[in-house]
Amino acid sequence: MLAIYRKEISGFFASLIGYVVIGVFLIVMGLFLFVFPDTSLLTYGYASLGPFFRLAPNVLLFLIPAICMRALAEERQTGAIELLLTRPLRDWDIVLGKFLACLTLVVIALLPTLLYYYTVYQLGEPVGNIDMGGTLGSYLGLLFLSMAFVAIGLFASALTTNQIVSFLLALALSFWCYFGFDYLAALPVFYGNGDQLIASLGMQDHFQRLGRGLIDTRDVMYFMTLTALFLLLTVLSLDRRRW
Template identity: 50%
Template sequence: MLAIFRKELNSFLNSLVAYIVIGVFLVIVGLFTWFFDSNVLDYGYADLNNFFQLTPFIFVFLIPAITMRSLSEEYKSGTIELLFTKPLSEWQIIIGKFLAIFLLIFVALLPTLLYYYSVYQLGNPKGNIDSAAVSGSYVGLLLLGATFASIGLWASSITDNQIVAFVIGAVLCYVFYDGIQQLANVFSGTTQFYISFLSLGYHYEALGRGLIDSRNIIYLLSVIFLMLFLTKQNLVSKKN
């Protein structure tokens, strides 16, 4: 598994994918957080709501752009057959790739801690920011990023075409994050609640309120496991 992790990470670094993804992400969130309309400085309140509301929608496109080549390229180049001949289980291949993608997401988020520090210092009085909500939102972003990574990895496992994998991954990420929530808004009462509960956005927003509820974490982890399991089943079918 570590060999796959290192191989995938080196592949990102050698192809400039990591630098481009992190650079694009930081430029977009930086502009919206600090310069465009409704930025932190104009808003007049010490919070990072804009950042935490925008980032999931950027992830919808950026994470599938990272994952689209993970398995589809292996299929197209035939190197997947080489992996199957090595003493590696399907789980080891998948987890190795998944962890490399997750590390990239983690590294992309690290520089944004400067946003929190800046707003913390700019608060009046200093430190006038809901740190619990910020912490919960970062936990939510990491889990949401991991969930999108698992969805993108599954999309990459069903085709040898990277563009197709990207489109499928991006569409599914949006549907699971916001599409289900939009559907829920058509209804009311308990029906709306139960449909909303299936949305990744519902659990992400709940974590962003600063209350780390185990139900939200368990749901997101369950989706991650389900998508990785389905990816594993696709690899088994490919192998056979």
């Protein structure tokens, strides 16, 4: 697993992929948070990173499928996956190595955003007037959200040899898992207690609950289970190629 991890990480930064991903994420978030007046932290009126945590999942929704689309699709297209499968590596080693490498790249992209926290911390009146619990919970939510998106991206990449198809499939699955259940819960047929039950099946509901600063084990287990499910589906997809 570590060999796969090191290979993927070096591949990200030996080419422009890693730098482009980090640069695009920071530029897009910087524009929305400090330039565009409708979402700017400077005109928000409160010492809060609320706009950042509302925008970040939407950016990651597109960015992570772009990172993962080549992880397995390119190797299937070039035949390199056959070499990997014949080596003394378990399918789980391959999948977890690629999963951790893609997740590491996302975490590296998120780390510089701590400067946003420092900026809002200093702009507060008085200085430091910011919801520490909510900020910590939201960052934790972004980490769990990234884990789930990466797992979905790897699953999509394992299903096809075409990177564009892999990107679109991962985007569709991620969009449904994040927004789809909320749209479904809004249908008139689910008015009453059923709407909250349907909404709780989606990632957005659990991400927002973590953002309130209350770390509930149910929210953590939801993301861990969803991530494990798609990683398992990815392994089963690779195992199917042996037959």
